[in-house]
Amino acid sequence: MANQDDQFKKVVSHAKEYGFVFQSSEIYDGLSAVYDYAQNGVELKKNIREYWWKAMVQMHENIVGLDAAIFMHPTTWKASGHVDAFNDPLIDNKDSKKRYRADVLIEDYVAKLDDKIEKEVEKAAKRFGDSFDKDQFLTTNPRVLGYKEKGESILKRMGKSLAEENLADVKALIEELEIACPLTGSRNWTEVKQFNLMFGTKIGASADASMDLYLRPETAQGIFVNFSNVQKSGRMKIPFGIAQTGKAFRNEIVARQFIFRMREFEQMEMQFFVRPGTQKEWYEEWKQARLKWHLSLGLGKENYRFHDHDKLAHYADAAADIEFKFPFGFKELEGIHSRTDFDLASHEKFSGKKLQYFDPELNEHYVPYVVETSIGLDRMFLAVFSNSLQEEDLENGTTRTVLRLPAVLAPTKAAILPLVKKDGLPEIARKIMDDLKWDFSVDYDEKDAVGRRYRRQDAVGTPFCITVDHETLTDDTVTIRYRDTMAQNRVKISELRGIIKEEVDVKKWLMKM
Numbered sequence: 020m021a022n023q024d025d026q027f028k029k030v031v032s033h034a035k036e037y038g039f040v041f042q043s044s045e046i047y048d049g050l051s052a053v054y055d056y057a058q059n060g061v062e063l064k065k066n067i068r069e070y071w072w073k074a075m076v077q078m079h080e081n082i083v084g085l086d087a088a089i090f091m092h093p094t095t096w097k098a099s100g101h102v103d104a105f106n107d108p109l110i111d112n113k114d115s116k117k118r119y120r121a122d123v124l125i126e127d128y129v130a131k132l133d134d135k136i137e138k139e140v141e142k143a144a145k146r147f148g149d150s151f152d153k154d155q156f157l158t159t160n161p162r163v164l165g166y167k168e169k170g171e172s173i174l175k176r177m178g179k180s181l182a183e184e185n186l187a188d189v190k191a192l193i194e195e196l197e198i199a200c201p202l203t204g205s206r207n208w209t210e211v212k213q214f215n216l217m218f219g220t221k222i223g224a225s226a227d228a229s230m231d232l233y234l235r236p237e238t239a240q241g242i243f244v245n246f247s248n249v250q251k252s253g254r255m256k257i258p259f260g261i262a263q264t265g266k267a268f269r270n271e272i273v274a275r276q277f278i279f280r281m282r283e284f285e286q287m288e289m290q291f292f293v294r295p296g297t298q299k300e301w302y303e304e305w306k307q308a309r310l311k312w313h314l315s316l317g318l319g320k321e322n323y324r325f326h327d328h329d330k331l332a333h334y335a336d337a338a339a340d341i342e343f344k345f346p347f348g349f350k351e352l353e354g355i356h357s358r359t360d361f362d363l364a365s366h367e368k369f370s371g372k373k374l375q376y377f378d379p380e381l382n383e384h385y386v387p388y389v390v391e392t393s394i395g396l397d398r399m400f401l402a403v404f405s406n407s408l409q410e411e412d413l414e415n416g417t418t419r420t421v422l423r424l425p426a427v428l429a430p431t432k433a434a435i436l437p438l439v440k441k442d443g444l445p446e447i448a449r450k451i452m453d454d455l456k457w458d459f460s461v462d463y464d465e466k467d468a469v470g471r472r473y474r475r476q477d478a479v480g481t482p483f484c485i486t487v488d489h490e491t492l493t494d495d496t497v498t499i500r501y502r503d504t505m506a507q508n509r510v511k512i513s514e515l516r517g518i519i520k521e522e523v524d525v526k527k528w529l530m531k532m
């Protein structure tokens with residue numbers, strides 16, 4: 020645990036020190052769970068967004084984009100169920116005065132049981148050596164089965180109590196399990212209360228004529244209310260999708276995990292409209308497609324897993340998360356939800372407008388079913404960033420900090436470094452930069468010894484350093500240094516564009532899907 024905490028602290032401080040993520044309004048001591056992206060962070064974030072957009076919109080002729088406003092008519096949130104049901108159960112500790120999500124306290128308790136199972140597996144693997152059969156062990160070992168059963172029954176009871184709004188039982192469960200405040204160990208809890216996560220605001224100048232609004236808690240509803248507009252103007256045929264990226268706002272009860280859980284964040288969502296009855300197939304299809312997208316970035320297959328939901332939201336008939344191994348353990352990165360016709364049917368009811376599709380093959384009108392893929396851009400940023408940050412022991416006994424970002428996402432693709440600040444080398448370096456900057460984001464650096472400059476570029480994830488030296492003056496060659504291997508090759512200046520393109524080309528990365 021201490022190790023995980025240390026690793027996470029390193030991630031947060033590296034993000035700040037190297038200009039990726041700052042706390043919002045830091046000079047006023049910051050605003051809790053709100054962050055700003057700095058010079059390198061904004062590039063990484065933009066590249067992740069583009070990587071998603073290309074895979075979803077550009078590569079699918081039946082998916083189109085949308086950029087709906089953040090403000091929406093307030094009835095939207097009545098229809099979507101957010102006014103009545105977008106709540107989290109909160110509980111306060113009377114001694115520590117800390118506030119928690121009651122369901123998260125219970126889920127963390129169950130996660131500890133999962134850790135115990137992992138430990139049993141590790142122990143048994145050591146004991147049995149090569150003859151160890153993990154699947155058999157997991158399905159037969161009495162201790163493991165005991166932990167599993169306990170965890171499942173806790174989650175089942177919690178799901179039932181939450182669904183029935185039986186908050187007293189959620190509190191009873193916390194007491195029975197003897198769950199204590201993680202900070203102080205106190206078990207002196209308040210009652211559990213529901214808390215609506217939407218931020219309210221007002222539109223209009225005068226107090227009487229103003230109208231209550233919400234900042235959108237998800238981008239999806241902007242897609243649903245535009246379903247007919249897009250379908251008709253784009254002459255879209257089912258199945259088709261509408262994709263959107265943009266800010267969403269949630270007044271999260273507990274927000275202590277850096278950019279993992281923010282109060283203002285960005286989502287990348289795609290709603291895929293299908294014929295009723297085909298939603299299960301599309302749901303499976305999108306689960307696999309989204310996992311492949313993640314795997315294409317090469318962060319390691321073992322760092323992802325699906326978590327199929329037992330407890331379904333009011334609008335869903337199937338749901339799964341793609342979980343990623345963050346520095347604080349496996350947590351939700353993306354959700355894939357089969358949302359049935361809940362949203363469109365509800366907007367029909369509240370607006371009185373038809374939101375239907377005429378299917379020429381069936382010769383009938385229907386409200387389409389929807390399969391949604393929804394990923395947090397900031398969470399994806401944290402996944403990529405934390406996974407890429409590594410400390411390496413080098414052969415010469417020193418260590419280096421290197422951000423092994425997938426080259427396609429790196430904020431800067433190449434840094435051009437004159438070996439010394441004289442003899443015409445800076446001029447050549449600038450010329451190379453002026454030429455390459457039409458195609459790639461590149462950086463120029465002439466300060467300090469070249470070794471230190473390499474380390475600075477390693478720390479921000481730049482895949483290539485290009486060094487101009489005295490030999491360049493005579494034969495138009497430079498050294499190109501690779502971030503990951505630190506290998507250095509001598510190449511012609513005219514070859515640089517091709518070498519960089521090969522490594523950062525979106526097509527090459529997406530083809531791995």
Ligand code: ATP
Binds near residue numbers: 271279351354394398
């Ligand atoms: P969680 O259970 O972590 O609160 P959720 O199930 O409420 O998440 P969804 O409503 O399914 O999340 O939102 C889709 C995606 O949006 C999530 O998978 C996550 O990546 C992202 N997301 C949700 N809430 C936040 C937040 N507060 N900060 C950053 N990203 C978020």
